[in-house]
Amino acid sequence: MTRKLMTTLGLALGPVTLLLVDVIFTQTSPGEVFNGIFELVRATGVVAWPVGALIGHWYGPPRTGPLVRGPLNYVILIGGSLLAMGLSLFFLNVPVASHIVSTIALFAGAVIGALFWTIDEPRAMRADKGRPANIR
Amino acid sequence: MEHIEKWDRLSIAAASLPVAGALAVGIFAEFFLRSSGGAALLAGLASLLIVALIVLDVPAAIDAIEGNTFSELLRIGGRQMAVFPWTIGIFAGRWFHPFDGLDPFGAQGHVALIVVTFVVVVGSHLIRRHDHVLPSWIIVAVGLLAGALLWPVG
Numbered sequence: 001m002t003r004k005l006m007t008t009l010g011l012a013l014g015p016v017t018l019l020l021v022d023v024i025f026t027q028t029s030p031g032e033v034f035n036g037i038f039e040l041v042r043a044t045g046v047v048a049w050p051v052g053a054l055i056g057h058w059y060g061p062p063r064t065g066p067l068v069r070g071p072l073n074y075v076i077l078i079g080g081s082l083l084a085m086g087l088s089l090f091f092l093n094v095p096v097a098s099h100i101v102s103t104i105a106l107f108a109g110a111v112i113g114a115l116f117w118t119i120d121e122p123r124a125m126r127a128d129k130g131r132p133a134n135i136r
Numbered sequence: 137m138e139h140i141e142k143w144d145r146l147s148i149a150a151a152s153l154p155v156a157g158a159l160a161v162g163i164f165a166e167f168f169l170r171s172s173g174g175a176a177l178l179a180g181l182a183s184l185l186i187v188a189l190i191v192l193d194v195p196a197a198i199d200a201i202e203g204n205t206f207s208e209l210l211r212i213g214g215r216q217m218a219v220f221p222w223t224i225g226i227f228a229g230r231w232f233h234p235f236d237g238l239d240p241f242g243a244q245g246h247v248a249l250i251v252v253t254f255v256v257v258v259g260s261h262l263i264r265r266h267d268h269v270l271p272s273w274i275i276v277a278v279g280l281l282a283g284a285l286l287w288p289v290g
Binding site: 001002003006007009010011012013014015016017018019020021022023024025026027034038041042047048051052055057058059060061098099100102103105106114119 | 182213
């Protein structure tokens with residue numbers, strides 16, 4: 001799987017997926033089919049946490065490795081995420097939860113993703129601190 | 137050389153697919169959402185695409201080529217073009233903004249978002265072109281703020 005092939009596949013599938021997910025997440029008219037999903041998105045961390053973790057994973061500040069080495073890292077990342085997402089379900093029917101729960105989950109997930117789900121960057125990129133990388 | 141040109145042509149064709157896909161979603165999504173069957177079709181398609189993206193990433197993660205997973209490409213791409221972290225920040229800010237009913241700019245916010253997007257994408261390119269450091273997480277953070285204020289859901 002060359003980088004060009006993966007880039008092509010990502011460009012072909014990624015944006016359409018994002019738009020479809022947006023259509024599904026944002027249907028708010030009364031009686032719409034996806035209203036339940038909208039509540040889940042806004043009032044719990046079930047969606048916000050993994051999205052935050054992915055943002056931290058992809059765009060977190062450069063690190064040479066996860067905060068904790070070894071299997072404990074995955075225990076914290078996966079176990080902590082499942083626990084946080086599960087506990088956030090208790091907010092599903094709390095009226096004021098949709099004001100803030102998903103925002104908190106997004107930022108908490110981003111911090112966890114940046115610290116415990118680091119990307120092992122190719123050697124050519126490791127010295128780079130935000131400049132365009134010259135990788136072919 | 138012939139091989140490279142073939143890939144370039146394929147890349148251009150693939151890059152035009154999101155435009156066609158976006159048009160299709162924009163035109164037909166409302167129609168599909170009127171019935172539970174149509175909504176299920178949309179949800180199924182979205183799930184299928186997400187699964188396809190994950191499945192496609194597996195062979196890239198285990199092969200010998202460095203930097204070819206979607207995560208690595210998004211990270212590298214974020215350093216080359218602000219549009220990737222910016223888009224992700226915008227959508228995350230839109231979906232997970234605080235305070236229900238937040239919409240300080242109304243319809244004008246959508247126009248402002250287009251202008252801000254242009255300024256950020258072009259401005260970050262110019263900043264980086266002159267060898268200044270602009271980490272992707274800053275672009276995501278500004279995108280979150282812009283998505284929450286200019287294009288909030290609900």
